[in-house]
Amino acid sequence: MAEIKVGKYTVLSDLLYTETDEWVKLEGNVATVGITDYAQKKLRDIVGVELPEVGRTFSIGDSAGVVESVKAAVDIYAPLSGQVTEVNGLLTSSPELMNKDPYGQGWIFKLNCTDLNEKVKLMDAENYVKKIQKGE
Amino acid sequence: MFVSPLFAIEEKLGANFGEFAGWNMPMTFTNYQEEHMAVRNGVTVFDLSHMGRLRVKGNPNELEELIAKELTKAMPSQMIGPTAFLNDKGGFVDDVMTYKVSDSEYLLVTNAINREKVIKWIRSNSSLAVEDLTFDLVMLAIQGKKVKDIFDVDQMSHMIFKLNSKFLGKEVFLLSRSGWTGEDGVEIWAKPDIAGAILNELVQMGVKPAGLVTRDSIRQEMGYLLYGEDIDEETTPIEARYWVFSMTKNFIGKDAIVEQLKSGVKKIRFGFKMKKGLRIIPRNGNSVSSLGYKIGHVTSSTFSPFLNRAIGMGYISPSHFFLGYTLEVEVRGKTYEIKVDDFPFI
Numbered sequence: 250m251a252e253i254k255v256g257k258y259t260v261l262s263d264l265l266y267t268e269t270d271e272w273v274k275l276e277g278n279v280a281t282v283g284i285t286d287y288a289q290k291k292l293r294d295i296v297g298v299e300l301p302e303v304g305r306t307f308s309i310g311d312s313a314g315v316v317e318s319v320k321a322a323v324d325i326y327a328p329l330s331g332q333v334t335e336v337n338g339l340l341t342s343s344p345e346l347m348n349k350d351p352y353g354q355g356w357i358f359k360l361n362c363t364d365l366n367e368k369v370k371l372m373d374a375e376n377y378v379k380k381i382q383k384g385e
Numbered sequence: 386m387f388v389s390p391l392f393a394i395e396e397k398l399g400a401n402f403g404e405f406a407g408w409n410m411p412m413t414f415t416n417y418q419e420e421h422m423a424v425r426n427g428v429t430v431f432d433l434s435h436m437g438r439l440r441v442k443g444n445p446n447e448l449e450e451l452i453a454k455e456l457t458k459a460m461p462s463q464m465i466g467p468t469a470f471l472n473d474k475g476g477f478v479d480d481v482m483t484y485k486v487s488d489s490e491y492l493l494v495t496n497a498i499n500r501e502k503v504i505k506w507i508r509s510n511s512s513l514a515v516e517d518l519t520f521d522l523v524m525l526a527i528q529g530k531k532v533k534d535i536f537d538v539d540q541m542s543h544m545i546f547k548l549n550s551k552f553l554g555k556e557v558f559l560l561s562r563s564g565w566t567g568e569d570g571v572e573i574w575a576k577p578d579i580a581g582a583i584l585n586e587l588v589q590m591g592v593k594p595a596g597l598v599t600r601d602s603i604r605q606e607m608g609y610l611l612y613g614e615d616i617d618e619e620t621t622p623i624e625a626r627y628w629v630f631s632m633t634k635n636f637i638g639k640d641a642i643v644e645q646l647k648s649g650v651k652k653i654r655f656g657f658k659m660k661k662g663l664r665i666i667p668r669n670g671n672s673v674s675s676l677g678y679k680i681g682h683v684t685s686s687t688f689s690p691f692l693n694r695a696i697g698m699g700y701i702s703p704s705h706f707f708l709g710y711t712l713e714v715e716v717r718g719k720t721y722e723i724k725v726d727d728f729p730f731i
Contacts, residue, residue, distance in 0.1 A: 293598065294417045
């Protein structure tokens with residue numbers, strides 16, 4: 250997966266993105282979700298996370314958890330509708346993984362998506378780069 | 386927005402910048418957890434160029450009338466503080482550190498956010514001459530448990546300062562054995578080029594640069610207050626339990642303070658700890674209750690990397706201040722238990 254640099258921020262070419270700065274990696278019906286490098290740099294030092302419960306069902310845009318940093322607490326939103334199949338339990342004791350490796354070890358939860366047509370509501374890397382550039 | 390004269394050097398050192406009180410300053414260099422632990426276990430350097438630095442000259446009796454702690458009995462080269470400018474209701478105009486150069490000359494460090502307000506306050510309430518040194522000099526704080534490894538701090542007593550002194554062989558305008566971290570250390574005021582050279586040299590010696598996020602978590606562990614968060618013009622030293630005044634002289638706000646000492650206050654500053662393992666930080670304004678009744682609010686909170694738990698401070702009714710007592714704080718619609726504690730937390 251190619252890395253795109255936007256100033257000090259990294260965007261990965263093959264992921265999808267939300268307006269609220271989550272990234273989504275789609276493999277079949279399963280979406281892995283995390284916060285982007287841009288989001289973690291804006292939040293700075295992350296000290297906690299409230300993970301969704303496995304088995305919970307979310308509609309697209311629902312609040313699915315909270316990321317807590319020394320600067321602010323922000324909601325994480327379900328990028329697509331679906332049921333939570335897995336959460337990254339490592340983050341409970343090591344939430345700083347979202348700072349250190351936002352697209353890897355810092356993933357937050359996986360969703361079994363119920364409506365892949367919703368994909369059109371997400372941005373590709375090129376559009377997410379434009380969103381960051383606009384915000385800076 | 387103002388920017389530190391050391392911006393370019395700090396950018397090369399990997400600083401992440403952010404706004405504080407109208408200044409674009411390093412918030413972190415690596416991450417605040419590492420920097421925080423380096424203050425407690427090693428040596429760090431902070432750029433504090435945003436802090437207001439003023440030179441005040443004139444009749445010392447006029448300054449005594451403005452500042453809550455007695456200055457004239459102190460010796461030259463002595464720091465007096467923290468103290469404060471209070472309004473006639475006893476509220477904080479600003480909390481400041483004072484440096485006595487001579488009977489008729491003092492240096493002041495103000496909060497960045499209050500620099501202009503303090504200048505106006507002094508000018509409108511006295512005939513003292515005020516000179517703003519903030520933009521001419523960089524302020525660095527070298528702080529940490531192991532500060533003696535890099536500098537012989539014992540050549541000076543605590544709260545003593547020297548003018549036109551040397552640090553690492555370089556000319557500095559002011560050198561003091563002081564800080565705001567609870568650890569040993571020195572603070573220097575120097576011309577930007579000299580301060581830049583000192584910063585680079587310190588980093589080469591293994592001193593860790595630290596940002597304002599760390600300064601905030603460090604000061605909260607010690608229970609030090611931040612103007613605008615924990616105190617303001619509506620809050621008095623009695624409510625804040627912040628001893629910044631002398632009763633041996635007159636000063637603006639004294640009558641209000643004496644009145645509060647006689648008849649008591651309705652709120653008092655308290656410290657609290659969240660349960661271990663709960664990685665949630667209450668925010669300024671979050672409400673504090675007991676038995677379902679609101680009795681106060683949070684003013685500052687952070688996650689202490691040293692204690693590995695969230696800590697904070699705020700104001701509650703004095704009747705509820707029992708050490709170890711359990712209260713509740715509401716954070717984003719959920720209620721969490723907190724334990725009343727006192728400062729410093731470490």
